Amino acid sequence: MGKRRLSRRGFGTRAVAAALGAIAQPGSGAELDGPLVSSEAQKEQSDLTPAKMQEVEARFSETIRRYGDRLSDEQRSRIRRVLIQNQRMLSPIRDFPVHNGDTPATTLKLGVADSLRAETHARTATEE
Amino acid sequence: MLGEDILYLSIRDLQAHLRKHSFSATELARSYLDRSERIGSKLNAYATLTEDLALKQARAAEREILAGHYRGPLHGIPYALKDLVAVKGYRTTWGARPYADQTFAYDATIVEKLNQAGAVLIGKAAMIELAGGLGYTDGYASLTGPSKNPWKTDCWTCGSSSGSGAVVAAGLAAWALGSDTRGSITCPASWCGVAGMRPSFGRVSRHGAMAIAWSMDKLGPMARTADDCGLILSVIAGHDPKDHDSLPTTDAQFRYPAPDLEPHMPLRVGRLTNVWNKIDAEVQKANDEGTRVLERAGARVSDAQIPDGPFEQAAELTILIESASAFQDLIDSGRCTSLADPLGQINGYASQAFGASDYLQVQRVRTVLQQQVDKLFDSFDVLTTAGQPDLAQPLRQPPSKTPAQEEPGEPIETRAPDGVSSLCGLPAIAIPCGFSSNGLPIAIQFIGRAAHDHAVIAAARLFQRHTGWHKKHPSISGLQDA
Numbered sequence: 001m002g003k004r005r006l007s008r009r010g011f012g013t014r015a016v017a018a019a020l021g022a023i024a025q026p027g028s029g030a031e032l033d034g035p036l037v038s039s040e041a042q043k044e045q046s047d048l049t050p051a052k053m054q055e056v057e058a059r060f061s062e063t064i065r066r067y068g069d070r071l072s073d074e075q076r077s078r079i080r081r082v083l084i085q086n087q088r089m090l091s092p093i094r095d096f097p098v099h100n101g102d103t104p105a106t107t108l109k110l111g112v113a114d115s116l117r118a119e120t121h122a123r124t125a126t127e128e
Numbered sequence: 129m130l131g132e133d134i135l136y137l138s139i140r141d142l143q144a145h146l147r148k149h150s151f152s153a154t155e156l157a158r159s160y161l162d163r164s165e166r167i168g169s170k171l172n173a174y175a176t177l178t179e180d181l182a183l184k185q186a187r188a189a190e191r192e193i194l195a196g197h198y199r200g201p202l203h204g205i206p207y208a209l210k211d212l213v214a215v216k217g218y219r220t221t222w223g224a225r226p227y228a229d230q231t232f233a234y235d236a237t238i239v240e241k242l243n244q245a246g247a248v249l250i251g252k253a254a255m256i257e258l259a260g261g262l263g264y265t266d267g268y269a270s271l272t273g274p275s276k277n278p279w280k281t282d283c284w285t286c287g288s289s290s291g292s293g294a295v296v297a298a299g300l301a302a303w304a305l306g307s308d309t310r311g312s313i314t315c316p317a318s319w320c321g322v323a324g325m326r327p328s329f330g331r332v333s334r335h336g337a338m339a340i341a342w343s344m345d346k347l348g349p350m351a352r353t354a355d356d357c358g359l360i361l362s363v364i365a366g367h368d369p370k371d372h373d374s375l376p377t378t379d380a381q382f383r384y385p386a387p388d389l390e391p392h393m394p395l396r397v398g399r400l401t402n403v404w405n406k407i408d409a410e411v412q413k414a415n416d417e418g419t420r421v422l423e424r425a426g427a428r429v430s431d432a433q434i435p436d437g438p439f440e441q442a443a444e445l446t447i448l449i450e451s452a453s454a455f456q457d458l459i460d461s462g463r464c465t466s467l468a469d470p471l472g473q474i475n476g477y478a479s480q481a482f483g484a485s486d487y488l489q490v491q492r493v494r495t496v497l498q499q500q501v502d503k504l505f506d507s508f509d510v511l512t513t514a515g516q517p518d519l520a521q522p523l524r525q526p527p528s529k530t531p532a533q534e535e536p537g538e539p540i541e542t543r544a545p546d547g548v549s550s551l552c553g554l555p556a557i558a559i560p561c562g563f564s565s566n567g568l569p570i571a572i573q574f575i576g577r578a579a580h581d582h583a584v585i586a587a588a589r590l591f592q593r594h595t596g597w598h599k600k601h602p603s604i605s606g607l608q609d610a
Contacts, residue, residue, distance in 0.1 A: 059481035067477050070462050075474045082471075082478040089445055089540070090486060092438035096493045104491030105343060105498070109372070 048087060056083050130159035135299045136601045139205055139356040142302055146193055146204050153193060153204030157186035157248050160206045164250055164300040170607045171281070172273040173294035175211040176219050177251040182206065185248040192246065201359040203246035208295045208304040211252040212259055212338035213347070215239055222338045223271050223288075224257035226463040236336020237368045238305070238347055245363045250301045254291030259307055261340035261451040262464060262472040262479075264288075266524045269469035274523050278602040279321060279568055283520040286315040292350050293320035298604055303351035303360060309340045310443050311546030313348050314558040314573055318515030321560045321569030323588065323598065324350040325357040328579045329553030330375035331382065332361070333368030341450035342373065343491075344443070344550055353598050354559055354588030358384040361581065379579055390586040391509035397422055397574075397587065398432030398508035403543045407517040414562030414570040415514045418591065422512075425594045427587075432511055434543040435500045441540065442497060443547040445482070445490045452479035498552045505577035510587045513545050515558035515571025545575060555581040557588045560597040569597075 048056070060080050068076070130151060137145070146153060161179055168174045189204035214220050214232035216239075221227050235243065242249070254272040256264055267274030267284040275290035277283040278298040285293040289306030293316030296304050306313040308326040317324020325348045332347045339345055349360035365382035368374045383389070399419055419429050458464050459476035467473050504511065541547075549556045554575050561572040572591065576583040592598050 059478075063477050063481050066480075067462075070465065071474070071477075075470075078470070079474050079478045082475060083481060086445075086448070086478060086482070089438075089441040092441055092542075093445065093486075093490050093493050096438060096496070098489070098492045098496060102492045102496055104488045105494045106488070106491045 048084065048091075052087050052091070056080070056087050059083050129162050130155060132299060132601070135159060135163060136352070137302075138352045139201060139302050139359055140353075142205055143201055143203070147198065149194070152186075153189040153248065154183065154186040156204065157182050157206050157250070160250050160301050163298075164295075167298055167604060167607050168251070168295070168300050171276045171278060171294045171298055172254055172270070173275055173291045173298065173300060174208070175221050175223065175252045175254050175272050175291065178215070178218055178249050181215075181218070182248050182250050185243075185246070189246045189248060199244070199246035200363060201245075202242065202363050204248060205303070206248040206250045206301045207242070208251050208253040208292060208301045209239070209249060210289055210292050210304070210306050211255050212307060213238060213252075213305065214336040215249065215252070218252065220252070220338075221271050222258055223255035225271055225466045225468065226458060228271060232336070234336065237333040237370060238364050239336065241333075241364055241366070247363075253289070253295050253304050256288035256290055256312075257467055257469065257472060258451075258455065259288040259309065259312060259338065259340050261309075261338075261447070261455060262459075262467065263475035264469040264472050266469075268524065269467070269472060271468070276523065277320060277520050277568075278604055278607075280520065280566070281607070282522055283568065284319070284523050286319040286516070286520065288312040289316045289324075289350065293317060293322065293324075296320065296322040296350050296352065297602060298607075299601060303349055303356060305364075306348055306350045307337065308346045308348055308550065309344045309447060310550040313346075313350060314546060314556055314571075315516055317350055317558040318571035318573070319520040319569065321563075321571070321597070321600070321602075322350055323352060323354050323357050323557065323559045324348070325354075325361065325557040325581075325584070326550070326555060327361055327365065327382075328375075328555045328581055330371075330373045331365045331380050331555075331579070331581065333366070333371040333374055335368055335370035339454045341447040341454070343450060344446060344553075346550075354557060354585050354592055357557060358582075358585045358589075361585075375579070382581060384582075384585075386582060389582045391583050393426055395422070395427040395587060395590060396507065396509045397427045397429045398504065398511040399429055400434060400511050400513040400545065401431045402433045403513055403541070403545050403548070404517045405539060405541050407514060408519060408564075410562075410564045411514050411517060411519065411570050415512075415572050418561040418572040418595075419512060421594050422587070422591060425590050427590065429512075432504060432508060434504075434545075434548055435497075436542075437497045437500065438493065438542055439497055439551055440542045440544050440547040442490050442494050443551040445486070446494065446551070448475075448479045449482045449487045449490070452476050452482070456480075494551055501548060501552050501554070502577065505580070509580075509583045510574040510576050511545075512572060512574050512587070515561075515573040519564050519566075519568040519570070545573065549575045553578050555579075555584050557584045559588045559592060560600070561591070561595070562597060563600075
């Protein structure tokens with residue numbers, strides 16, 4: 001089951017599986033941190049445009065800059081695969097049409113205490 | 129000690145026995161504790177047993193009940209708590225090695241509520257490390273090892289409320305609390321053959337519970353029946369100013385039973401036809417029969433479709449980005465490398481690479497998707513589909529010994545029900561609706577409009593009034609003898 005989709009685990013499986021093999025753009029510098037590109041890996045990443053792959057490489061390089069000293073070669077390779085999968089997930093999100101007024105589901109909520117709300121309600125009712 | 133005929137009763141039935149003094153709250157707690165000690169460890173069901181606390185609470189409940197002072201439906205009823213909820217003075221490990229010795233000096237709000245209700249805490253249920261917040265690949269990603277499915281112990285319970293599922297299915301407590309960010313209650317409920325309910329977002333306070341993704345985390349009950357879920361929710365729901373996302377008082381409170389708040393008959397049920405890439409044939413067959421049961425019971429069933437949209441991606445990205453923030457100290461310190469799962473060890477590093485614009489875009493898309501899904505409920509009281517599209521899977525070897533997770537992935541199920549309903553904060557309940565030819569549970573689930581938790585409970589109750597799947601329980605005599 002989990003290989004298809006299973007709560008947090010489903011993502012984990014996909015994240016490491018959907019992008020088999022590492023990617024490395026020749027000349028990007030990132031290839032120094034991972035295994036060479038296999039033909040299978042190239043096929044796996046073929047759905048990402050060069051611009052999106054550049055973004056992956058930039059994120060990978062930044063991750064290695066920050067945390068590379070604590071990562072094994074295998075872990076670095078895995079991070080790159082995860083970043084590719086993350087990029088795939090971002091694509092339909094970025095393509096989805098939203099308009100200026102479509103607010104994010106993260107707006108600040110005013111914490112008006114219930115007691116204060118009740119008090120205000122009662123005062124208003126009295127005044128009326 | 130009380131036998132299985134008692135220990136598998138519903139909360140409603142147990143409460144009736146306690147009030148009739150058929151047995152005492154202490155006797156009930158001792159029986160569950162004894163069973164939990166004997167069987168719990170064999171299933172990796174618990175992180176910690178809280179025997180002293182349980183007996184203290186049980187004796188107090190017994191005294192009050194004898195005196196005729198009833199606190200409500202959970203008074204004297206033993207339960208287990210997923211080990212991501214703080215209980216003052218007891219270890220709260222979050223299922224993860226870096227937090228193996230963690231304790232809190234306060235009780236979570238939900239624990240305060242349960243204490244006030246006179247409930248009896250048997251123990252802290254095992255769970256997937258960090259509830260899968262940094263990703264995981266199988267049931268071995270847990271401080272206490274993989275929870276084993278009581279129906280077939282070489283199968284997993286699913287996660288991340290893995291121990292909670294085992295506890296309820298094995299009759300180790302009357303109910304257990306789970307948490308659900310995206311499917312972590314409904315999946316173990318489905319695989320373990322119990323009722324599991326994810327309340328509407330904001331209905332149950334999470335203060336004192338580990339956060340994975342603040343905008344998606346929920347706490348909810350796992351129990352024997354939908355009716356029990358309603359009873360539990362009536363105790364644990366309610367506004368809490370300590371939880372930023374808590375609904376206002378009038379929306380958060382949950383009165384139960386409340387026939388006036390339930391949908392009118394005929395119940396309008398939308399059968400989802402476009403949510404799974406693949407579904408097991410036996411699961412499909414059991415769910416088809418399940419909808420026929422509903423029709424015979426008077427419900428009006430017709431097909432429904434989730435609109436197109438990147439639901440799953442939005443849910444996953446929300447969780448990835450929020451969890452990278454929630455666990456930033458763990459990631460920055462490098463202690464994440466002591467997690468059990470190889471993916472969990474590194475996933476936080478990758479998630480920190482997301483930008484603010486990525487997150488805001490996801491949340492803007494989420495708002496639009498939420499509005500689209502909400503429109504579906506103009507035509508339906510509840511949506512229904514399988515609890516999970518397949519059966520409990522076999523336990524795997526520890527991740528370090530198998531590259532199974534490196535197999536090629538299948539396409540993302542963009543409209544997987546857990547992703548859709550969790551992303552949109554919708555209530556859902558999974559209940560048993562049959563068994564496979566090899567004896568594993570199969571579940572049907574109902575999803576409701578935001579804040580319409582009564583609707584999903586009403587649908588599940590209607591189903592359970594006409595079926596007996598929820599009365600079956602696994603034979604675990606082998607475990608007791610071992």
